[in-house]
Amino acid sequence: MREVVAELRRLAVLAVPLALTQLGNMLLGIVDMLMLGRVGREALDAAALGGLWSFAVLTIGMGVVLGIDPFIAQAHGAGDGRTLGLSLQRGLVLAALVSVPVVLLWTLAGPGLILLGQAPHLAAQAHDYVLAQLPGAPAVLLYVAMRSYLQGRGITSPALLVMVAANVVNVGLNYVLIFGALGLPALGAVGAGISTGVVRVVMAATLAWLIVRRGLYHGAWTPWSRAALDREALATIVGVGLGIGIQLALEIWAFQGAMLFAGWLGDAQLAAYTIVLNLASCAFMLPVGIGMAAVTRVGNLLGSDRPREADRAARVALALGAGVMSVSAALMFGLRRVLPALFDADAEVYALAVASLPIAATFQIFDGIQVVGFGVLRAMGRTRKAALVNFAGYYAVALPLAYWLAFGRGEGVAGLWWGLTVGLALIASALLAWIAARPPSTAGKIALEQR
Template sequence: MTSLDKIERAAIAPPASAAVPGRHLAIEFAETLKLAVPIALTQLGQIAMMTTDIALIGRLGSEAMAAAALAHTVFFVSFTFGMGLVSAVAPLAAQAFGARNPHLIRRSLRVGMWAAFLMSLPMMALSFYGEPILLRLGQAPTAARLAQEYLLGLTWSVLPALWFMAIRGFMSAVNRPEPILWITLAAIPANALLVYLLLYGAFGLPQLGLFGAGLATSIVNFGTFLAGLWFAARRRPFRKFQILGHFWRVDWKLMRQLVVIGAPISLSFLLEYGLFGAAGLLMGIISTTALAAHQIALQVAAILFMVPFGIGMAATVRVGHAIGRGDAGAVRRAGYVATWLGIVLAAILTLAVVISRFGIAEIFLGENTDATAELSATLLLVGSTFFIADAIQTIAAGSLRGMNDTRVPLLFAILSYWLIGFACAYWLGFWTSLGAVGVWSGLSVGTAVYAVLLVLRFRLLASKPRRWRA
């Protein structure tokens, strides 16, 4: 063993307090919360950047706003594939951390960055053909043209954004997600300023319109990636892992494992997001009021989702650590503690939404208490069950990813979201008098089924250690 191995292995040894009898649950709760808080805040920061972009673009008019929405749809469909693959960095690195294998941690990040590079090429090509794609989908020519302008600037953010996600997975796996939060917080005002300057033209810079807004986002993504790489390569404790060592060596064996774990995650994301896109189409058929109310309720759900999403990523890391150590008891504790923490926090946030649902509708619509505001408040009330079920499924899925179990959850997603959820949403929305409320009830049913199946799956695998790496 080299001296570097000794230093690195000592650096990733588990805390001595983990062995103190009677304190396992308290320690697990504290460690999960320590990971989840900065991850959730990072996600909220990214939503803040997107919201800023939309607000600035909205000043150009409704056509620009519609074009930005279409561009984000095209961009995100392709980005989801890379996002799922890169998400596999966290469980691979976390298991290596638990097993005290610093070289495998470095290899996990390296294959994640190589996968991001290889995936970014076809993803960028899709964005370059955004206008003909949107025209074939029946969108208005003007909106499609403006969306293409935005995509031409935005598409360059694909690779740095995926690389930043890979670094985030690595940092979370070694119990230090805070630098990613600091970088994101610094990026929020930088992004707002640069989007404003290039969108409208100021201080001698050209007015580039929607292309400028997309280009500004790409520049900021490059900046966040470079900052993350600097932290990972030069700052303690990350520099001990020497993440740039042998970087140009492609590890095809581990790459295959990354794809096996990450590809089902990508497909699951697409199935979930596709369901909500389809629900929006159903709402549009019902009425414009239903569609507007749906968008408001969905935006609230997206904000609430960031809290359990952070806990789910923490669960991936904590379960992965326990898997690496071969500690069956710690695997179960990590999953159950994260799940109950998510349930409690989701219940508190859901109660706050239910109580303030009319005020939330006014934030989006002003003081006009019209039919859209009334329906928005109703959907937020109906969505109370959905919010909690969504939190449970997110955390349970994160726990299963810590076990490298992603293929069976993909089958669950097909069954729950589409065979049950979409079918119920369509039937309740169009074959009963519920309308928009019926569509959201269907979403709640599908999500609840998915949550139950994932929890049962985790219980099964947690009780059978021999199946962890199946």
């Protein structure tokens, strides 16, 4: 029991700042929605659809970069400073390379949304919202690489400081650009997009400055060389990262696919779905932080040849994820009439959001288990088969059921949330069974690159 308590403490020390950082990242979007809600339903819907397209594309790129996670975590546990430095360098190289297709796909936002059945006038505004963010695409990928480097070494405060500053800057820029101030015109959703792009550039530049200024690379660096461009090493990272990217994308696309269904139901249903999704996503950042801590903790222990302790860390992390989301579920249900009111929506949208929020509360525990479970698998480097779990849960069950309930049974946006709940329950159960059958101690170390 003493070991469990000690492990819980170590995970909490890592998870709390990571969760707060993720919450801060989520708040960037939440603030956009809150402020655009005061502009009108159309601006809110356009930003929601633009965010759907941009993040759906960005997720794959982020996943590729996150392929450095197990290499960094295990190298830190093994005390291998050279691999740590090379992994960061290769992550930065991949971030630059991946940003090219991401930017190209972002420029197709409007036509893509029209092909997905969205209203042309909303698709046009969403297109402009995405184009305004273009400079932020490579910046956010570079930021992800640097954050993963620090996180794998147990250094969490710099990213949190950057995120706090980013939120302050975002509020100020949003006010000026969305509503018009300081002699600038009111730009609505486009103003929010410009603010997001600028903030992402500032985040990447500030985190790089902190790493250099504070010497956070000491003991975990090697001079830049051709080794950073080694094709086989990059391919190894991409192999792990694609599994992460596909797993993340399948999850995010499922919720965004349900958003498209909501758009087919009508503007009010789309706005209500967006409000509930933002609230659920905000709560989701807590277990995301725990899952990230599990990547670091389990990876460090595997790298230092302590497989039994890695098993214990995985079990404690899963229990902690379920525990915090139990509290989240209770709060979401108890505050179901209060939380939607924060978005200042009209009466119809508010009523739909209030009716949907208890359903979203139902899947909180499942959501906590699945995200921590995927973190454990990422620490082991087992990412490709994990994507199959998401595919089966979301696309064989959740989305077909959500569509049938929403349109076939006429339950509207509530049916969408029930379908997603069933899918999440199946995914969480599958991951628990998988980790129980093949815990971290069965994985051992992944091949650390030395080229």
